[in-house]
Amino acid sequence: MTxxxxxxxxxxxxxPLTALVFFRGSWCPFCQGYLKELNSDxxxxxxxxxxxxxxxxxxxxxxxEAAKTGWALDYDAVSDAPLALxxxxxxxxxxxxxxxxxxxxxxxxxxxSQPGVVILDQTGKVLVRWAINPSExxxxxxxxxxxxPVLWAALQSALNGDGxxxxxxxxxxxxxxxxxxxxxxxxxxAFMAAQTA
Numbered sequence: 121m122t123x124x125x126x127x128x129x130x131x132x133x134x135x136p137l138t139a140l141v142f143f144r145g146s147w148c149p150f151c152q153g154y155l156k157e158l159n160s161d162x163x164x165x166x167x168x169x170x171x172x173x174x175x176x177x178x179x180x181x182x183x184x185e186a187a188k189t190g191w192a193l194d195y196d197a198v199s200d201a202p203l204a205l206x207x208x209x210x211x212x213x214x215x216x217x218x219x220x221x222x223x224x225x226x227x228x229x230x231x232x233s234q235p236g237v238v239i240l241d242q243t244g245k246v247l248v249r250w251a252i253n254p255s256e257x258x259x260x261x262x263x264x265x266x267x268x269p270v271l272w273a274a275l276q277s278a279l280n281g282d283g284x285x286x287x288x289x290x291x292x293x294x295x296x297x298x299x300x301x302x303x304x305x306x307x308x309x310a311f312m313a314a315q316t317a
Contacts, residue, residue, distance in 0.1 A: 125204045128174075132244050137171030137275075142211050142236040142251075145179035145227075146187040147220060149304035149311075150262040151235070153297045156191050162268035163195060171239075176200050178213075178233040180226055206233035211251050212261065234261040239275055247278035248285045265292040 132138045141158060143151035155175055163173055175197040177184050188197035200206055206213055212234040221227040236251035248271065254261035266274075267290045274285035290296070298305040 123204075124198065124200055124202070125208060128205060129244070131172070131174065132240050133242060135170055135172055136242050137166060137169055137247075138240050139166055139171060139173040140176050140205065140209065140236075140238045140240075141173060142176045142206065142209075142233050142238075143187070144232055144235065144261065145177050145221070146183045146190060148262065149301075149307040150259070150265070150292060150297060151187070152191055152304045152307075153301035154235070154265050154292055155187065155193060156301065158268055158271075159191075159193050159195070160268075162272055165272060174198060176205050176233070178203055178206060178228055178231065179221075183227065200233065201229055203230045203233060206236075209236065209238045209246075209249070209251070211236040212254055214254060214261070235265055237266070237271060239271075239278075248274045248287075250287050263291070263293055266290075267292060267296070 141155060143155060145151065158173065166173055173195040175187065175193065175195065177187065177197065178200050180201060181199040184197040184199040187193065203213060213231040214234060215231050216222055216228045219228050219232045234252050234254050237248065238246060239248040240246055250266055252261045252264060266287045270287055270289035274287050278285045294308065297308065
């Protein structure tokens with residue numbers, strides 16, 4: 121894609137709803153659990169409303185494709201290495217030197233976009249927006265993502281004109297990952313063990 125922003129404008133204009141899910145990369149177990157969870161009821165309900173979802177990472181195209189294929193996602197995953205979409209929607213960016221792939225050439229040349237969800241209507245109006253502010257309390261951006269029922273309720277509120285969409289409710293945390301995606305949790309456990317060794 122020569123210009124991801126223009127491509128996205130075409131995507132937005134082609135349907136009533138477009139959901140962008142920003143994720144850190146194919147190596148991230150919390151991203152894996154979250155994107156797989158969005159792949160079920162949330163995606164089905166979004167499509168029933170005429171919408172579509174797109175996963176967005178600042179990782180390379182190979183990383184985006186590895187996430188889509190490896191996690192068996194039924195929606196597209198795109199590489200936003202230039203950070204055009206992350207900057208457009210004010211998604212937090214971590215410098216390359218502070219990423220887990222800092223030493224890997226070709227990965228995150230402009231930094232790593234952190235998790236976020238942006239749902240737009242056909243005119244490009246943002247109906248729901250959530251973006252992490254990375255901190256030690258949320259695992260540097262890995263945790264604290266609103267779970268799909270919370271996102272869906274916020275979208276319904278926005279569509280009904282009930283005022284600002286609330287994103288209060290259950291969040292992704294290590295216990296949720298362990299209970300719902302034990303294989304991804306094992307990756308997290310191994311990473312944490314390596315950090316304390």
